[in-house]
Amino acid sequence: MGNDKNTIVILGAGYGGLTSALRLASLFKYNNSVEICLIDKNPFHTYKTQLHEAAVRNVTVSIPIENIIKKTKIRFIQGEVVSISPERRTLKLKSSDISFDYLVIALGSITNYYNIEGLKDYSLTLQSLDDAQAIFEHINGVCEEARLSNNYNHQRDLLRFVVGGGGLTGVEFAAELVDFLKKTQNPMGFEVIVIEGGSRLVPSLEEDLSKQIHERLEKKGVTILTNRFITKRTADTVLLSTGETIRSYTLIWTGGIRISDIFQSSGLKTGLMGRIVVNEYLQALDYPYIFALGDNALAMNPSTNKPVPTAAQFALQQGRVVAENVYRLITRQPLISYKPKILGEVVSLGKHLAVGWLALPFINKLKFIGFLGSLIKAAIEDKHILLLKKESRNWIGWQG
Ligand SMILES: Cc1cc2nc3c(=O)[nH]c(=O)nc-3n(C[C@H](O)[C@H](O)[C@H](O)COP(=O)(O)OP(=O)(O)OC[C@H]3O[C@@H](n4cnc5c(N)ncnc54)[C@H](O)[C@@H]3O)c2cc1C
Structure with missing residues (x-):
């Protein structure tokens, strides 16, 4: 960094951050004045919504980030973010300092132990x-x-x-x-x-x-x-x-979950659960060049005036909106507002059973219980992998 290019740094290669990075890479594909840098403490993207399967059945729920981004202009840095300096437009990793022109924050959530005695040590x-x-x-x-x-x-x-x-x-x-x-x-x-x-x-x-x-x-x-x-x-x-x-x-x-203390100590305005307060364009208050999304963002649903829940579907949607808005900010176009689309909720109860609902046109809510539900859940998870493949223009290069 430290050159004439606009540097966009994306923190976190989870659902939201990776989606944002891939979309930005495609929007700026032919623009050499923009650098895109993706940072994560792990060298892989995790399908967090399937972690319970890995915990019990040891199934694969991750893909190497390098495999996903190799056909794009994204530069990946493996490192743990320890602090952010919004005014100076810099951030610290455990082993180096990074500067940015635009920052996208998508570090997900961490466990909340609510100070219950012994819980952190023995769970x-x-x-x-x-x-x-x-x-x-x-x-x-x-x-x-x-x-x-x-x-x-x-x-x-x-x-x-x-x-x-x-x-x-x-x-x-x-x-x-x-x-x-x-x-x-x-x-x-x-x-x-x-x-x-x-x-x-x-x-x-x-x-x-x-x-x-x-x-x-x-x-x-x-x-x-x-x-x-x-x-x-x-x-x-x-x-x-x-x-x-x-x-x-x-x-x-x-x-319980909460958000890392990094943001509060950096001076960004935070609210419920430590989430970063954002405006309708998903920009952090007072810092129009900093965006937050997914679990990290306290985005409001304008239809209900309630915070958008922490869920993969919203992180994915917001990843796309943030990419579009960073692109528009750099190319001096009006930004777009984020309006959450609630697609449904599916809870798997083992390999062959799930309960939930989907939002469908005309029917409003389609509720389901049983084996069909598990097929719907599997289809949602497969769709994520297909979209990643599509965004990375990499249909056969890695196993999903
Ligand atoms: C077991 C489980 C099941 C779930 N099931 C569902 C479900 O069925 N449906 C649903 O919608 N949601 C589900 N969720 C919630 C969903 O996974 C999260 O809401 C979603 O992952 C949030 O996306 P995100 O992009 O904000 O962050 P994440 O996907 O959590 O990504 C955060 C990324 O940041 C990286 N990171 C974190 N801290 C640092 C740091 N300091 N420095 C560098 N990198 C860092 C992490 O390695 C990770 O790659 C589930 C969550 C869990 C734990």
Whole structure:
């Protein structure tokens, strides 16, 4: 950097950041005065929406970034962002400093432990590929230890798995786990328990769908405890707000997310969950050359006046809008406003079952439960890979 070119730096090669980078590369394909630099701490793009499958079945849920961008003008730097200086238009990675003319922030979210005693030290989380691999190894480790143990009570404790949080991630993970345990363990020998603070699972869904998820999970053998908060975690117990204590060596914490403190300490205006406050064009307040998107952006839905939820579908949409707006800013054209399109919600309950709804023209909401749902979920995931291939103009060069 440090030359006459306009440098666009994109932080994060997740759903939103990668989409933005690929779209910008295509908009500026023939413009040599623009450099596009993509930064991520990992050398791969993760399909985060499938992490629960990797955590239980060890399926591949990542693609090397270099393979995706190799036919484009994007330069990839692997590095962890530690601070941003919006005024000086610079940022620090752990090992170097980078300057930018335009910045796109898409670093996703991190786990929120809500300062619950012992939770950070004695739970596993599901936010990254490393997390999924750690869970996979842990589950296989405790199953093996249980197999070798002669102590019945110890065996029971080893095979009692607690999932903290009955939102989308917790529910999808619990369903995968119970399917795996059914195939590998004595059916009477294990327990999967979901603890949910609210009165129902996946509260973002309508009540009838939450109820369906509850029933289907129970039918699979998952125990669901609602209206209970985890108040303390030790190495082998989970304490609940009701006074109950569950003995377990495994707590998978999916009960909350927040945004990195980097943004608040950089002077960017942040709001709920630490998300960066953005205007209708997804620009950070007071910094028109800085854009935020996906989980990082506190974008408002103008139809409801509520914040746009943290979800892959919105990160993808915003990635496209931000690319268009950076292009328009540089080429001095009016910017476009972001209006979220809610396409639906699908919750997978194992490989062959899903519950959810899709927004369709004329019908409004198409609700589905069952095997058809799992086909819809698979189609949504395949569509992401197809779009990445299309944007990177790379149909046969890498495996999706
Ligand atoms: C298990 C699970 C299941 C989910 N299922 C669904 C679903 O079914 N449907 C749905 O819509 N949403 C789902 N979500 C939510 C969805 O994955 C997120 O909303 C979405 O990934 C947000 O996209 P993003 O581009 O903002 O960030 P991300 O996709 O999280 O990408 C962030 C990127 O930034 C990188 N990064 C982070 N910090 C740094 C740093 N300091 N320096 C450098 N790089 C960094 C990360 O490596 C990552 O590549 C799920 C989430 C999880 C965890």
